[in-house]
Amino acid sequence: MTHALTDRRIKDRYRASCxxxxxxxxxxxxxxxxGIPVTCLDLNRYGMAVxxxxxxAPGARLLMDFEGxxxxxxxxxxxxxxxxxxxxxYRVSVQFSYCRDKKGYSRAADNALSRLEGxxxxxxxx
Numbered sequence: 001m002t003h004a005l006t007d008r009r010i011k012d013r014y015r016a017s018c019x020x021x022x023x024x025x026x027x028x029x030x031x032x033x034x035g036i037p038v039t040c041l042d043l044n045r046y047g048m049a050v051x052x053x054x055x056x057a058p059g060a061r062l063l064m065d066f067e068g069x070x071x072x073x074x075x076x077x078x079x080x081x082x083x084x085x086x087x088x089x090y091r092v093s094v095q096f097s098y099c100r101d102k103k104g105y106s107r108a109a110d111n112a113l114s115r116l117e118g119x120x121x122x123x124x125x126x
Contacts, residue, residue, distance in 0.1 A: 013042035013043055013048070013049070014042060014117065014121050014122065016068075016116075016120040017040060019040040019043070019066060019116075019120070020067035021037070021040045021048075021065070023035060023036055023038050023050065023056075023063075024062065024063045024064075024065075025060060025061070025063075026062060035063075036053065036054070038052045038053075038092070043117065044117050047081070047094055049091055049093045050092050051092075052083075052089050053090075056090070056092050057083070061079055062077070062078045062080065064076045064077075068116070070119060071119065073116065076109060076113070077096065077098065077104070078094040079095055079097060080093070081093045
């Protein structure tokens, strides 16, 4: 992790490698590509980093599906912030769309991602 990356984060991220994540590119007219499974490296309610077998361009719009032991959430909008070669693929850093601006805010997405963050925050008793 670079110093610049640490400085721009609003909140610490938590490891969540056991969280199932699928990425789909958000296409024209609301269509999306078929999803590919990726490995979650870390997350918080504002964004996450995943290990992907393929690169994504910064600014690309994604839809993310999450499946974990206590949660399932689909079609969470995100935007690629950074993509770098990493291990056997690419580290893709994303920011969830609901927190990018007031027009895109969704209380349902905020609540779901807050619950997700709480499941993987080691400081939370659960």
